[in-house]
Every structure is written in C-alpha cells, then in structure tokens.
Amino acid sequence: MARTKRAGRRSGNPDTRAEILAAARRLFAEEGFESVSMRRIAGEAGVDPSLIHHYFGSKDELFLAAIELPLDPAPEVAAVLKGGELEGAGGRLMHAFVAIWDGPHQQKLLAVVRSSLSKPAMSFVLKQLFEHRIVKTIEETLGDQVDHIPVRASFVATQVFGLVVARYILKLEPVASLDRAELAATIGPTIDRYLTMPVEHLVAEG
Structure with a gap:
C-alpha cells in the first residue's frame, strides 16, 4: 500500500x-x-x-x-590498515575491532546487533553496515595491494561478526575471556590468510 x-x-x-x-x-x-x-x-x-x-x-x-550506531568503525579500520604492511594486517584489524567492542559503547553496539538478529528490517540494515563501513573500507584501503578484494573483505567480515556473536552475545568460553592481544594473535592469522591466499581457495570460480 x-x-x-x-x-x-x-x-x-x-x-x-x-x-x-x-x-x-x-x-x-x-x-x-x-x-x-x-x-x-x-x-x-x-x-x-x-x-x-x-x-x-x-x-x-x-x-x-x-541505525543508532554510537560510533563509526570505518576510520578505525582505515587507520590500522593505511600505510601499513599487509603482513600482520589481520592482527591489527582484530585488535582494533576488540578495542571498539570492549570500549564505552559496548552496550549500545550490542543493542544494534540484537535488534538486527530479531528484526528482519534491522538485519538488512546491519548487513549494509558491514558492507558499507567495514568491507568497503577494507577494499578502499587494501585494494591496491591484493586482488579480488571484495571477496577477501567479505570473508574478513565473517570473522568480525562471528567474533561479536560468540564473545559478546553468546559469551562462549574461552573466547569471551581472552584479551585483545590473545584474540589478535589467534584470529589475526585467519584474517591474514583471507587477505593473501589464492582467491580460488576462498570461493569456487564460475
């Protein structure tokens, strides 16, 4: 109507x-x-x-x-990637993300995620947040260093969102209790792999 x-x-x-x-x-x-x-x-x-x-x-x-997000993650993502070496980028990204989520806006950020998980319209908006503020920022910052950056950035986003759900909503142990350095050291290499491995290993061609 x-x-x-x-x-x-x-x-x-x-x-x-x-x-x-x-x-x-x-x-x-x-x-x-x-x-x-x-x-x-x-x-x-x-x-x-x-x-x-x-x-x-x-x-x-x-x-x-x-979408009532209390801060914009894009500048943080750009800051830890811009001008830096591709090697170790995963650890820097993970450290930055955990710093954001462990910061003073945690409850507001969690409210956005919980709303998106229960309301279809908000779920779509959260998807756009990841695409527009995280994936796009990774593309713009690393696009001249790696190929197929849209595919790679999307896989990085799965790690970020998965960590948010496991650590802050489900509170799965030991993930919920690990500090930033431990999470960066553990999950960072997986992000590095997404950024550097042959793209055909990430997604079937055709």
Whole structure:
C-alpha cells in the first residue's frame, strides 16, 4: 500500500530530525544504502533536503544515526590498515575491532546487533553496515595491494561478526575471556590468510 506523503515542505522544528531518521530507516531497510539519495529521504520525510545536511552533515552520518550506531568503525579500520604492511594486517584489524567492542559503547553496539538478529528490517540494515563501513573500507584501503578484494573483505567480515556473536552475545568460553592481544594473535592469522591466499581457495570460480 502506497504511503501518504505530507503536503509541502516543512522547515526545521523539534520533530524534523525524528522524521528524517524514520524516513531514512525505512528507505535504507527497503532499498539499501547505495540506492537511496539524500533528496529521496527528504521527500519521504516531507522536508527540504538542506535540513538533512543541517542535522546530519552527510549521508554516512545519517546512516549511522538511523541505525543508532554510537560510533563509526570505518576510520578505525582505515587507520590500522593505511600505510601499513599487509603482513600482520589481520592482527591489527582484530585488535582494533576488540578495542571498539570492549570500549564505552559496548552496550549500545550490542543493542544494534540484537535488534538486527530479531528484526528482519534491522538485519538488512546491519548487513549494509558491514558492507558499507567495514568491507568497503577494507577494499578502499587494501585494494591496491591484493586482488579480488571484495571477496577477501567479505570473508574478513565473517570473522568480525562471528567474533561479536560468540564473545559478546553468546559469551562462549574461552573466547569471551581472552584479551585483545590473545584474540589478535589467534584470529589475526585467519584474517591474514583471507587477505593473501589464492582467491580460488576462498570461493569456487564460475
């Protein structure tokens, strides 16, 4: 059933930010991050597009606010990979991810993951988070060093999400009790293998 659009454009008011977030959540969940423009979100919310820039600055920031993520993992991922050697990248990535999840935003991050596991729309949005903020960042940072980076980055994402579920939601031992250095030393080599092994060993061709 088609939604009823609000007549005209509204200027900023206390409800405008909430209306923009609600529209963004709907569109991101239904159509995906890449397919939805800021102008489209503004039209859905019934506001002037300039108000989205006023409240959120950029599409990336709007996306993070829409899924209520308290921080953006992309800068951390880029920082530990940019300008560094490919060797040992897995350990650096894992150390950075665990530092994020063990930090002050842990409960908010877990709320996002739990919501995504129980609500289909949120599950799709979380998928986009991994694709757009983690996988894409790995592609952009390491793309000139390794081949088939989209495939490799996707496998790296499986390690990250698997660790989040095992360590913080299921609290499986001994994973739940290992410190950052131990996790980096244990899981890092697997990530290194995903980044360097022949791609045909990761996925069947054709």
